[in-house]
Amino acid sequence: MNPEVQKQIEQLKGIAENPKKAVNDYIAATGKKAVGCFPIYTPEELVYAAGALPVGMWGGRRTGSLADKYLQSFCCSIMKANTEQSLAGDYDMLSAVIVTTYCDTLKCVTENWKIAVPHLNIIPIVYPQNRKQKSGQIFFAEELQRVKGKLEEVLGADIADADVEAALNVYEEYRKTMQMFTEVIRDYPKTFDAVTRHLVIKAAYYMDKKEYTEIIKAMMAELRKVPAEDASGMKKVILTGLIAEPVEMLELFTENEMYVVADDLAQESRQFRVSAPAEGSCYERMAARLAAQDGCTFLYDYGKTRSQRLFDMKKQYNADAIIFCQLKFCDPDEFDYPIVKKDMETFDIPMLYLEFEQQMESVGQLRTRIQSFAEMMD
């Protein structure tokens, strides 16, 4: 691969692999504040508009027993890791944390965090489930303004609507760029193997989106000079779920000559696959974007459209299989799985179910499952 692209990839991978360092470096270099953003569709635009760095909070590798004070053993590993990390002081560089309430676990985590880590200034946000109805649209526009007010208080910043508008435009440019980027890298399955693809996308959570978008654009410009890589003999898969971590799991795809041709992951493409409409106030545009965010189990999925989307994606990218990435104890995905499974059987699309935790010590069992699935596809 072109050395320029390789350099850009290494830079982004470095950030995604060391988020704490990336955020601390950013704060030191810019003097700006940073605000944590829980999964999944936290309104980073508001944080950006306040002149602060929005930081994605997607768990991590830390394990321990601090979180046991609040959470039972059958809690999802992202929330356990976030709680463990917050209690260990890993997030002390953050001026505030926006916590979402999509699922029952998140509602409880919101409440526990207010008590466990009050210095992190917890700002809860509620997303309307009736997101397509007028009532939900109005509620969400109000909720965004309420959260904006809380951010102003905590950060001591004034956030004008024009700032939010400008931030939304930065994010729209990021989303548009990422939609193109995921198309472009499909031609380079060896350079953008499962791990690299994931880390390059993930790096955006710890960077100024404007800077990140510029790097991605520069990378695409370089990639256009490079001929497509030979993918013969490689299987194309589509990942669906909340996340596909740890990276050791993703390495198994490469090991078995599979590459990710597209994803339907909440942590990855669902972040940018839907653009906001051009019309309306910034809040209305953000609410309209939420209304169009279909096929995601964390939002009321009118008519349960996830399977149809996977079917369409499979067809569009000529994929060989779907991988259902089930983070253990994630209820919303656990409810979707039987429906998706049945539909994929009806569509005659091969699907592999993988259940994992973010901090798993061994991927031995996953290796066996992925290996046998790869053999079955041959």
Added chain:
Amino acid sequence: METKKTSKQLLGEIQDRHYADAMKAKEEGKLVAWATSISPQELLTTMDIYTVYPENHAAAIGARKCAQPFIDYSEGNGYSTDICSYARVNLAYMEIMESEAANIPKPDLIFCCNNICNTVLKWYENISKELDIPMIVFDLPFNHEYEITDQNTKYIKAQLLEAIDQLEEITGKKFDYDKFKEVMDISIETSIWWKKAAMQAQAIPSPLNGFDLFNYMAIIVCARGTKEGRDLFKLWYEELKAKAEAGIGPWKSGEEEYRVMWDGIACWPHLSDTYKTLKKYGINMVTSTYPDSWYIVYESNDLDGMARAYSSNYVNRNLDFGVDNIVKLVEDYKLDGIVFHSNRSCKLMDFRQFEVQRRVEERTGIPSVIFDGDQTDPRAFSLAQYETRVQALLEMMESRKKEGK
């Protein structure tokens, strides 16, 4: 002359009739809804839509020890053992449609109110998809602030009006606002009698064996909008009041030595074991969070009040409220201890339990224990562990009593 029926007799009759009438309604071509347990049934009742409650039904299947085959069936379809067991039972029942415990008809629409959890949203989404029927979602935002905000109230009220439009479309009928008022009146009255009856347990000794709350709960869920329901709770109240005035305790044999609260849903498949273990040590469960859960009271015709009432359920409230709520129960019911059910099905209750327990113990000084169980999955409960925890609680309560507390 016919002797007057007791509330317990009526309870059984209403329950049986509820299921029988639902089947009859379906046969007659009337619309049947499946709804969540604390949803604004007033809208459905006004529209003459016969409403049954999957949570109630799953609990009945669990209590009659019939849950396991349904659970196995759902797990065979790919449902994880880690999701709510009511959902696992119901999603299997939806396909099997036969249980010796009780039968309910297939729904024509579903009505989902997420004030009890977000799980119902995903569960009902699947029913709607599998049966290809309309779904009405009544989305009650989680109250992370102590009070129910005007912003939330406005959203909920707007949804009530949207739901009426949706129901008019589904039924092809106009919504009858006069009838709505009547149904609201009855529903409010039923709620008031339900709570008044449950509050009789504040007497010492309590005339109420709190496990009866679990039995009567079936009716507050399925008959809240009916005169039969209202009359039943009024009668139950009168019976309990008379007992309390006569100083009669909860049991025919044995005295009430200790008074505890049960936090969380019952372990339906082990109802008898959980009850007998407490009774053996003279421990009466006098209250739980149930009395308030169906105390859905507002001014008739006040949709803002109705919106707030449906959002007030403690699991939809923040932790400060949850703690205050239990502290008040400790005081009002003069409790000696608390039994917390760590219910594998209910993450919304579980993941706050540790902090609630710490803070309630700190504020009230009364001891408590947590045991592992499940509302309908019989495999998640161990009688030995339960008994050990109850004994530990007993020891702590005994030593407090000796200290004169």
